Amino acid sequence: MVSQGTKLAVKAEAVVKNFGETAVLRGLNLELPTGEVTVLLGTNGAGKSTFLRILAMLTKVDSGDISMLGNDIAKHGPTVRSLTGSILHSPMLYGDMSVRENLMFFADLYRLKNVEDLIATITVKVGIEPRLDHRVRTLSHGFQKRVALARALMHAPQLLLLDEPESGLDSRSVARLDQIIDEYRSQGRTVIMTTHIVEHALEIADRAVVLTNGNVGLISTNTAQDKAEIIAAYSSPDESDEGGY
Amino acid sequence: MDSLSIIWAIGRKDLLLEIRNKDVVVAVAGFALLVLVVFTFAIDLNQDNAKLVGPGVLWAGIAFAGVTGLNRAFALEVEGDTLEALMLAPISRDLIYLGKALGNFLFIVIAQIIVIPVFAVLFNLVVFRWEMLAIALLTTIGFSAVGTLFAAMSVRVRAREVMLPILFLPVVTPLLMAAVESTSHMVYGRSWSDMAQWLQLAVAFDVAFVVVSAFIFQHILED
Numbered sequence: 001m002v003s004q005g006t007k008l009a010v011k012a013e014a015v016v017k018n019f020g021e022t023a024v025l026r027g028l029n030l031e032l033p034t035g036e037v038t039v040l041l042g043t044n045g046a047g048k049s050t051f052l053r054i055l056a057m058l059t060k061v062d063s064g065d066i067s068m069l070g071n072d073i074a075k076h077g078p079t080v081r082s083l084t085g086s087i088l089h090s091p092m093l094y095g096d097m098s099v100r101e102n103l104m105f106f107a108d109l110y111r112l113k114n115v116e117d118l119i120a121t122i123t124v125k126v127g128i129e130p131r132l133d134h135r136v137r138t139l140s141h142g143f144q145k146r147v148a149l150a151r152a153l154m155h156a157p158q159l160l161l162l163d164e165p166e167s168g169l170d171s172r173s174v175a176r177l178d179q180i181i182d183e184y185r186s187q188g189r190t191v192i193m194t195t196h197i198v199e200h201a202l203e204i205a206d207r208a209v210v211l212t213n214g215n216v217g218l219i220s221t222n223t224a225q226d227k228a229e230i231i232a233a234y235s236s237p238d239e240s241d242e243g244g245y
Numbered sequence: 246m247d248s249l250s251i252i253w254a255i256g257r258k259d260l261l262l263e264i265r266n267k268d269v270v271v272a273v274a275g276f277a278l279l280v281l282v283v284f285t286f287a288i289d290l291n292q293d294n295a296k297l298v299g300p301g302v303l304w305a306g307i308a309f310a311g312v313t314g315l316n317r318a319f320a321l322e323v324e325g326d327t328l329e330a331l332m333l334a335p336i337s338r339d340l341i342y343l344g345k346a347l348g349n350f351l352f353i354v355i356a357q358i359i360v361i362p363v364f365a366v367l368f369n370l371v372v373f374r375w376e377m378l379a380i381a382l383l384t385t386i387g388f389s390a391v392g393t394l395f396a397a398m399s400v401r402v403r404a405r406e407v408m409l410p411i412l413f414l415p416v417v418t419p420l421l422m423a424a425v426e427s428t429s430h431m432v433y434g435r436s437w438s439d440m441a442q443w444l445q446l447a448v449a450f451d452v453a454f455v456v457v458s459a460f461i462f463q464h465i466l467e468d
Contacts (some may be wrong), residue, residue, distance in 0.1 A: 078335040093330070096262050097261065
């Protein structure tokens with residue numbers, strides 16, 4: 001657990017989530033501090049993506065409490081969402097709108113000012129500026145992922161939620177993503193990500209959390225030293241291994 | 246003011262996508278025109294018959310066609326997972342509902358701009374009157390309010406094409422009655438006061454369903 005007095009990015013208490021008769025999260029307790037990069041690991045069905053969707057407020061918990069950056073997510077939804085940027089499995093973009101139109105639309109929803117300048121800056125950062133006026137439908141999956149990243153970063157969130165962000169990205173884009181994650185950490189912001197590329201994740205993360213059977217199986221704050229132990233925990237069979245959660 | 250700009254942003258986005266795809270307006274207008282044409286062949290359209298059955302044919306056509314369009318409008322958000330992108334934004338869920346309802350309202354209005362003149366020609370009735378504008382607007386607000394809610398509810402169901410009409414049509418029956426009756430009064434050349442009770446019913450329906458649907462919508466979005 002996190003030492004007392006540390007500001008928490010996420011505090012989850014006794015979180016339970018079932019899909020029908022399948023128990024995905026079974027009373028999960030977890031505290032994650034601000035200013036760190038945390039990687040959530042686990043086999044398919046361990047509950048990583050479900051937990052991230054709960055933090056993104058797309059999925060409701062069956063029971064339990066979650067607060068993010070000091071706000072109870074059940075009571076302060078819009079406030080928490082204004083502090084959070086998310087990239088989940090799908091890029092979640094309008095295919096028949098251009099990159100610029102997509103970003104301008106989401107900027108409106110986030111009530112951002114100086115949108116043109118903001119889009120110019122953010123698209124350079126994620127490397128999509130040459131395709132700004134292309135329709136999203138015509139872009140490769142990797143490019144669409146980068147547009148999704150631009151959308152997630154546009155409002156400079158305090159907390160970034162990334163669900164397997166490297167999937168579909170080429171090595172240059174992954175390096176660019178690592179750079180953004182590093183930058184976030186150095187600014188005292190928080191990143192929580194899931195991945196199946198464990199070795200790479202352990203290089204960039206400050207903290208690794210291995211989910212097993214819908215609960216926390218292992219937490220390591222020294223990912224370099226605990227690498228072997230984390231990989232062993234990650235690779236252990238999961239009785240809830242049914243995929244897709 | 247801030248909320249209005251969010252609602253407008255969502256409605257404008259839907260309109261932009263519709264201008265590019267023409268999915269919804271073509272479906273609604275096409276279906277409604279088909280209904281009108283079929284009835285012109287099925288009924289002996291002398292002046293008496295046209296006044297008698299015309300209003301019913303018009304609004305039944307628009308209601309059935311509306312179901313087709315409403316289904317499509319929400320399905321597009323789910324297919325691209327963009328509904329979740331809206332849910333990630335720091336806005337209350339009822340603004341998403343109102344934005345989507347605004348988009349649907351605009352689609353049905355555009356379809357009516359095509360359908361109502363054709364109805365006037367086929368049935369040889371004078372409909373370009375302020376009364377018709379009021380009836381069309383009130384009815385479309387109600388259709389959009391109920392349709393947006395039920396489209397959201399049925400969009401994740403496998404048989405959504407069947408589910409939406411089953412949910413939508415019984416609920417909008419009072420509104421449909423109000424639209425048909427007040428259009429009837431209009432084509433017979435009666436005054437505003439004759440149709441007042443039906444217009445009041447439409448207003449009450451709209452207010453009730455916009456408020457209730459916005460509230461319910463928040464609870465149906467999340468898993």
